[in-house]
Amino acid sequence: MARKNQQPAGPAGRNPPQRPRGRKLLLAAGVLILLAAAAAWLLPGGSSRITNPRWPQFGPTQPEDERAIFARYGGSTSCRECHAEEYALWEKSNHGLAERPLREDLDRTAFVPSREIPLPGEVGRAEWDASGPGVTCVGISGSPEHHPVARVIGNDPLRQYLVPFPGGRFQALQASYDPRSNEWFNVYGSEQRHPGEWGHWTGRGMNWNYMCANCHNTRLRQNYDEATDTYRTAMAEMTVGCEACHGPLRAHNEWQRQHGQSGRKDPTLPKFSKPRIVDNCGSCHARRSDLTPDFKPGDAFNDQFALSIVDQSEIFYADGQIHDEDYEYSSFLSSRMHFRGVTCLDCHNPHSGKTLLPGNWLCMRCHDGSYEHAPRIEPVQHSHHRVYGYDAAGKLTNPDLSSYDPARINETGGECVNCHMPQTYYMQRHRRHDHGFTIPDPLLTRQFGIPNACNRCHADQDAEWALAAAEKWYGPKMERPTRARAQWVARARRGDTAARDPLLRMLREEEIASWRASAAELLDPWAAQPEVVDALLEALNDTSALVRASSVHALEPALSLERSRVRPALARRLEDDSRNVRVAAAWAMRATLDTNTLAGRELLQLLEVSASQPAGQLRKGVFAYSRNDPVGACEHLGKAVAWDPYSSPIRQQYAVALSAAGKTREAIQTLRDGLRLAPRDAELQYQLGLAENEAGNLGGAAEALRAAVEANPQLALAWYNLGLAQSALDQPEQAAESLLRAESLSPQDPRIPYARATILARLGRNQEALAAVRQALSLRPVFPEAERLLERFSR
Numbered sequence: 001m002a003r004k005n006q007q008p009a010g011p012a013g014r015n016p017p018q019r020p021r022g023r024k025l026l027l028a029a030g031v032l033i034l035l036a037a038a039a040a041w042l043l044p045g046g047s048s049r050i051t052n053p054r055w056p057q058f059g060p061t062q063p064e065d066e067r068a069i070f071a072r073y074g075g076s077t078s079c080r081e082c083h084a085e086e087y088a089l090w091e092k093s094n095h096g097l098a099e100r101p102l103r104e105d106l107d108r109t110a111f112v113p114s115r116e117i118p119l120p121g122e123v124g125r126a127e128w129d130a131s132g133p134g135v136t137c138v139g140i141s142g143s144p145e146h147h148p149v150a151r152v153i154g155n156d157p158l159r160q161y162l163v164p165f166p167g168g169r170f171q172a173l174q175a176s177y178d179p180r181s182n183e184w185f186n187v188y189g190s191e192q193r194h195p196g197e198w199g200h201w202t203g204r205g206m207n208w209n210y211m212c213a214n215c216h217n218t219r220l221r222q223n224y225d226e227a228t229d230t231y232r233t234a235m236a237e238m239t240v241g242c243e244a245c246h247g248p249l250r251a252h253n254e255w256q257r258q259h260g261q262s263g264r265k266d267p268t269l270p271k272f273s274k275p276r277i278v279d280n281c282g283s284c285h286a287r288r289s290d291l292t293p294d295f296k297p298g299d300a301f302n303d304q305f306a307l308s309i310v311d312q313s314e315i316f317y318a319d320g321q322i323h324d325e326d327y328e329y330s331s332f333l334s335s336r337m338h339f340r341g342v343t344c345l346d347c348h349n350p351h352s353g354k355t356l357l358p359g360n361w362l363c364m365r366c367h368d369g370s371y372e373h374a375p376r377i378e379p380v381q382h383s384h385h386r387v388y389g390y391d392a393a394g395k396l397t398n399p400d401l402s403s404y405d406p407a408r409i410n411e412t413g414g415e416c417v418n419c420h421m422p423q424t425y426y427m428q429r430h431r432r433h434d435h436g437f438t439i440p441d442p443l444l445t446r447q448f449g450i451p452n453a454c455n456r457c458h459a460d461q462d463a464e465w466a467l468a469a470a471e472k473w474y475g476p477k478m479e480r481p482t483r484a485r486a487q488w489v490a491r492a493r494r495g496d497t498a499a500r501d502p503l504l505r506m507l508r509e510e511e512i513a514s515w516r517a518s519a520a521e522l523l524d525p526w527a528a529q530p531e532v533v534d535a536l537l538e539a540l541n542d543t544s545a546l547v548r549a550s551s552v553h554a555l556e557p558a559l560s561l562e563r564s565r566v567r568p569a570l571a572r573r574l575e576d577d578s579r580n581v582r583v584a585a586a587w588a589m590r591a592t593l594d595t596n597t598l599a600g601r602e603l604l605q606l607l608e609v610s611a612s613q614p615a616g617q618l619r620k621g622v623f624a625y626s627r628n629d630p631v632g633a634c635e636h637l638g639k640a641v642a643w644d645p646y647s648s649p650i651r652q653q654y655a656v657a658l659s660a661a662g663k664t665r666e667a668i669q670t671l672r673d674g675l676r677l678a679p680r681d682a683e684l685q686y687q688l689g690l691a692e693n694e695a696g697n698l699g700g701a702a703e704a705l706r707a708a709v710e711a712n713p714q715l716a717l718a719w720y721n722l723g724l725a726q727s728a729l730d731q732p733e734q735a736a737e738s739l740l741r742a743e744s745l746s747p748q749d750p751r752i753p754y755a756r757a758t759i760l761a762r763l764g765r766n767q768e769a770l771a772a773v774r775q776a777l778s779l780r781p782v783f784p785e786a787e788r789l790l791e792r793f794s795r
Contacts, residue, residue, distance in 0.1 A: 069236070071250070072248035073237060073249070073250055074243070076241035076242045079242045089351035089352040093354075094156055095239070095240040099151060099213075099239045099240075100152060101152075102149065107152065109179075111128035111134075114126060114127030115127075117137065118185075119174070119186050120190055120191065122137060124137035124175050125137075126184055134149055135147050135161065135175050139195070141195070147163040147173070148164075149162060149163055150163070150164050153172065153216045154216075155179075157178060157429045157430055158179075158428075159177045160172045161177070162208055167229060168209070168232055168233060169231055170207075170208035171206055172207075174186055174201040174206070176427070178429050187427050189428050198647070204613055204643055209612070210613060213235070216239065217236075217238055217239060217240070218238075219248075220233065220234070226608075245280055252268045254268075255268045270297065276299075277343060277345065278332075278343050278344055279299070279301035282332075283295050283301065285327045286328070287324075287325070287327055288305040288306060288329075290610070291606055292606075301329075302549070303579040304579070305580070306549075306580055307546065309333075309334070309514055311518060312524060316330070317450045319436075319486035319489075320486075321434055321438055325426045331436035333512075334514040334515060334518075335436050335512075337437050339512050358404060359389065359415055360379050360387060360389065360416050361401065363417075364377070380392070380394035383416075383419065419439075419453045420437050420438065420439065422434050422451070423456075440452040440453040441483055442466035442467035446467060450490070454469070485510075489518065492522040500523070503519045503522050503523050507519040507539055508538070508539075513542070513544035513546055514546060517549070517550040520536060523536065524553075524554050528561050528748040529748055530562075533562050536551045537566070540555075540569055545577070545581050552581060552584040552585050555570060555588065567589070570589055574589070574598075582599040583606055586599040587603060603623075613643070614640040614641075614643040617643065618637060625656070625657050630660035633657035633661075634663075637654035640654070641670075647677075648681055648684060651671065651673055651677070654670050659690070659691055668695060671684055682708045682712030683708075683712075685707040686715060689702070689705035693725065698728055699729070702725040702729060705722040706722060709738075709741075714745060715745075716746035716752075719739070719741045719742035720738075720739065720742040720746075720752055723736070723737075723755065723756070733763070735759050736759050739756040740756065750776040752776075753772040753773070753779070757769045757772035766793065770790075773786050773793070777790065
């Protein structure tokens, strides 16, 4: 319902839950501290960034005026006369009731009689008085307030009521209503959120205009004005109408009135290919963020959105099962069902949204041996459970569905969807089927904590019990490629270097494009290694735009080390056929990007799409910083902090911009504020070390850097800078050890062995120093400082 959009993050807004992910937006990825005695030795060269002060004075090409667009829409009621059956199915569906004004026939029972609403830390009240329906609960003031409700989003199994706010806003209440049980409940469960938090119902995380409106209405324009922080949101039709899927139909209506009896083919009726139909469903049924403000039916998904997929984050489990609120599209793209050509409409009625057949009858349309790409399944023998509609011998007892009783289907455990489409409750009441069609595997539960469908039902048993049953029933069949794939994904997330080569094979050989894209994302830690760079450069030519975009993301850190190969390859992607790929390349090359080009204008438009959110301001701040505009970066990042004061990652980026703007003390205070929110945040400790050194507090710098490597022993730059700090504090032995740790974590960075060589030379360990400086030169043959040090050894 609400919260369809998560906070955008990353170059094209891929969506980890509520907080921006680190590396791809890290402002200080290449910033090293200059430590007194070592400075002249350790930092070659200057910045490659260009000077482009302040925000560009030109913007993206604006989408067509909404009045001209909305004039092409006829409205759903115009379809009823000719399409009565379809209209009747749609009218009472969750799409037809996705958003609407308050209706006494549908909403009075939620408010009459008045009742208390149990909320964490408070007791709310729902009532319908002389002024209309409303909810009393803690509002933006921090005290209970009465909030009149104006509209409702959602229908079954829950409804969220919208409260009008100043600035053209509507906010979705956390107090939600379940029409099945006639109960009010807290959509956050037992979690108590407070005014001022991004995710409180009064905050930007529950703002209808950005978070909900696009997917609950037809052809919506947010119309956000950043200068005044206000909205003028408009749509062609309230709710998900006929034209949300079929496109504008006024011309069709007019042609039918004039020529409908002629027998001629209607030239105005839109026709969409199967992939575009799936993309249209995905536009709302996906965890994604917007690249543009104006998706319409027929558009390719990758030209309008950036999709969240299995990556280093935990938004999906390593086998592709949904973890956070991920909806259906991403998992469906990762499935073999989609790979074999199954589409949404093969299972769902497009007008009611319901499945075409009940229970296993739907699955058995293909798995009865009639479809060459679907293995034949005998439900009773395959599931080892009772199956409704089949006898113990596996014979179908009611083939014509004449005796089908939907109330009895849950009496048995052998329904296909129970194992291959496990259900998870989101928003407390919404039970969603996973559309990844994964295979339950208790071994993955034992190894990595990945849930399995067996223990979802048999919660009184453990994974060992489930694994024993699976091995007894299926034996060696459990050793399948999807198990190995999940194992390597899980190991990659843990930083296991043994995962690198299997991921490279996955990138080159995996049939399903979504998993090739995941392999590219997961190769990120090794992106500076030549073999990985080779594979990612090859993947830039993949037939899938999703794979190409993910490869661009993964290649970004290699830009500084492999410019001669990576930069021209990414530059070619600025003219890719897919907007998602162009924008990803534009972001990777943002420091020197010509914003007058197509990709440049598209990137600027992306920056505007999410400008009403703290993560959108974060992204604008990163862009400004990359363009040598720390003052502009501070403006955007300061706004982001004010809008989400509890986000430590945003404070981290803000501190780096403050430091670059010469506001070192403010930067230090901002980092300390962030550490109060996240005391074990290694990146915050690392940035604090840089800032303390800049302020002249070398001891404080070393202390913070030591805390950083304790919190995350895999943070190579923190070990590197700790080594430099220890050297400046006359602790050369400790410095050499820290630099050795850094080198083991980042073996392709020539600066680290060079720094170690200088310290080893001070200790008189000349043979080790000579080996280290030669290692640096093998990684960077043109390295003047290392060459001079080598000359000293040769004298």
